[in-house]
Amino acid sequence: MLVHIKEIVAKAKEGNYGIGAFNVANLETTLGVTRAAVKVRAPIIIQVSEKTIEYAGLKPITHIVQTIAKNEAADIPVALHLDHGHSFKSVSECINAGFSSIHIDASDLPFDENVKITKESVDYAHKHGVWAQGELGRIFGKEGLVNGNFEKLEEFLTDPQQAVEFVEKTGVDTLAISVGTYHGRFKGKEKIYFDRLDEIRKAISVPLVLHGASGIPDNELTKAIEHGIQIVNIDTSLRVAFTEKLKETVNKETDYVDPRKILGPSIEAVSEVVIRKIKHLGSNNKA
Ligand code: G3H
Ligand code: 13P
Ligand code: ZN
Numbered sequence: 001m002l003v004h005i006k007e008i009v010a011k012a013k014e015g016n017y018g019i020g021a022f023n024v025a026n027l028e029t030t031l032g033v034t035r036a037a038v039k040v041r042a043p044i045i046i047q048v049s050e051k052t053i054e055y056a057g058l059k060p061i062t063h064i065v066q067t068i069a070k071n072e073a074a075d076i077p078v079a080l081h082l083d084h085g086h087s088f089k090s091v092s093e094c095i096n097a098g099f100s101s102i103h104i105d106a107s108d109l110p111f112d113e114n115v116k117i118t119k120e121s122v123d124y125a126h127k128h129g130v131w132a133q134g135e136l137g138r139i140f141g142k143e144g145l146v147n148g149n150f151e152k153l154e155e156f157l158t159d160p161q162q163a164v165e166f167v168e169k170t171g172v173d174t175l176a177i178s179v180g181t182y183h184g185r186f187k188g189k190e191k192i193y194f195d196r197l198d199e200i201r202k203a204i205s206v207p208l209v210l211h212g213a214s215g216i217p218d219n220e221l222t223k224a225i226e227h228g229i230q231i232v233n234i235d236t237s238l239r240v241a242f243t244e245k246l247k248e249t250v251n252k253e254t255d256y257v258d259p260r261k262i263l264g265p266s267i268e269a270v271s272e273v274v275i276r277k278i279k280h281l282g283s284n285n286k287a
Contacts, residue, residue: 002070003077008044016282018230020044020283021044022046023049023052024052030064032274033238034073035267036272037278046065047083048082053090066080066098080098081133082099091121096128103132104121104133107137107176114134126171131174136162139176154193158196160203167206174231186215194223197224198227209233214236222280232277242270244269
């Protein structure tokens with residue numbers, strides 16, 4: 001069932017488990033994520049990025065997620081979230097479309113500008129009963145290309161004292177922090193700076209969001225939850241599972257022309273990854 005994100009996060013806090021926020025791009029990835037959640041009875045966040053909205057259209061992707069949540073996942077709490085909104089325009093469009101949560105990401109701008117842009121979206125979101133996530137510190141990376149320097153990462157980690165000021169000035173409901181992960185999978189290079197995470201957790205009480213979680217081992221996810229992360233964003237691992245299975249299928253079954261036969265195994269491959277991640281976050285059997 002479609003619920004407000006605040007219900008999912010409140011229960012997770014009470015039960016001390018983490019929530020997976022899984023990126024979807026189309027019907028098939030949405031089915032893969034949702035079927036996994038239904039199978040292991042886990043509350044989930046389904047999130048879409050601006051690029052997905054550009055690809056699928058805001059209304060179609062919103063309706064795909066909402067319809068699947070209401071029907072395929074009638075007994076499982078599902079919240080719809082905008083991931084990495086970069087403008088007031090995209091944030092407000094998602095709020096008007098029925099999302100219960102948005103992310104305004106102005107983390108590449110100087111602190112004061114980040115505060116100003118974030119606050120504008122937070123105010124609009126709150127007027128509409130929607131939660132807003134802000135971002136402080138830089139999370140680099142994308143599809144194997146890093147627009148940042150691994151050696152200099154420590155300079156871009158979230159500063160705990162700045163986080164206090166950011167939360168106070170913007171009124172965000174959740175905060176995306178930089179504690180060592182990258183968007184994309186850079187095995188062996190990504191790690192969580194647990195000391196920094198502990199300091200941030202002590203300094204502020206809003207739910208903390210770990211982005212770029214595909215590149216860290218599953219047991220580190222469990223540890224991140226123990227250290228106070230509440231929401232974990234996962235995209236690349238799902239893309240890899242989907243695409244690798246797709247390649248395998250078309251290479252093996254060269255006479256297939258039915259998209260359902262070609263895409264079906266990829267839906268299942270996404271589900272397998274989601275189930276594994278959910279179990280490491282501890283949100284299985286919580287719906
Ligand atoms: O962190 C970003 C998400 O993985 C979305 O990526 O903008 O390529 O859809 P995207
Ligand atoms: P990964 O692609 O590294 O899993 O990051 C996902 C993410 O942070 C979406 O906001
Ligand atoms: Zn992210």
